[in-house]
Amino acid sequence: MYSELDDFLENESDKSIEEKKNMINEMVDILNFEQLSQVINFLREPFFTNKLKDYLLDSRLPDIESKEFLFLVQAAKYSGNIVRKFMNKADISNYYLDKFIYEYRLQEISSGMYIFPHKSLDAPFLFQSQYSRAVISHESALYMLDLSDVIPRRTIMSMPKDYKFSQLKKNSNRYIKIHDDVYNNNKSLVFSYYENDPIFLTRSAPIGSTQIVTKKTLNNNLVRITSAERTIADILTTNSNTEEEVKYEALKKYYDLYPRDSKRLRRIAHKQGVLKELDKYLWELQLS
Structure with missing residues (x-):
């Protein structure tokens, strides 16, 4: 930290980025409310110009009070994945959104879903935005919950x-290919989004809100996934094709991460009808 006032009089251009940040931090510590407000107003435009640089047209920042600026803030919030209903909730009407879709040349992924041309499509986020009852589960949830080191090559969604x-097959287009497959020995519908791992749909017993948590995708968007306890219960069902090694690893990691939550795990396992299977694995792992 800078402790001498003379430090501020040195040639500012000779200082490193970290030194400049330290200077600013020391300045901010002694400013009053009115002065801080003035600093914020001064920095607002360069801050947002940098924050939104990946979305601007010709590096031009729209008026901060405009709908266009609000649209770009929302675009950055979802990493360039645009969902009409989310834009509407952010007070961007269909009139303005359609205007920006044309102006920014957004690509339509499916009804009400768009992507900036140079941004990565976030399939799990967009799928859940369209199908609000879908929840990431099984091996995919294990990995996102740090209960498995096995990187899944597909995203399992419980419905x-x-x-x-049959109603979902109508949504096939140039960005989404849909076909039948098998998961957990049952017929599954597979959604293959452009440049994303395929999404395997599996039918599931009801998943209560207390058995759902949120995690961020690689594109930094929040998605719903089954809780650690519900995920373990799901992979212990008799029709599960989860590898035995993955099951053992998940239980060991669960007890490392949540040593005080064993009662909750047993309660959910009992509710899902897999308590006997859980006790078998715990006994073999000497965790009971």
């Missing part, structure tokens, strides 16, 4: 048992 998969 309600009564969901009609």
Whole structure:
């Protein structure tokens, strides 16, 4: 930290980025409310110009009070993945959104879903945005919860048992290819988004809100995944094709991460009808 006032009089151009940041921190510590407000107003434009640089047209920052600026803030929030209903909630009407879709040449992924041309499509986020009852589960959830080191080559999504998969096949287009496959010995519908791992849909028993947590995707968007306890219960079902080694690893890591939550795990395992299977694995691992 800078402790001498003379330090501020030195040639500012000779200082490193870290030294300049330290200077600013020391300045900020002694400013009053009005002065801090003035600094914020002064820095607002260069701050947002840098923050939104990947989304600007010709490096031009729109008026901070405009709908266009609000649109760009939302675009950056979701890493360039645009969902119409989220934009509407952010007070961007369809009129303005359609205007920006044209102006920024967004690509339509599916109804109400768009992507900036130079940004990565976030398939799990967009899928859940369109199908609000979908929850990432099984091996995919294990990895996102740090209960497995095995990097999944597909994203498993649980859907309600009564969901009609036949209705989903209508959404195939040049960005999304849909086909049938098998997961956990049952017929599964697979969504293959452009440059993303395929999404395997599996029907599941009801997943209560207390058994759902949120995690961020690689594109920094929040998605819903089954809780650690529900995920372990799911992979212990009789029709699960999760490898035995992965099951053992998940249980060992669970007890390392959540040593005080064993009662919760047993309660959910009992509810899902896999308590007997859980006790077998715990006994073999000497964790019971």
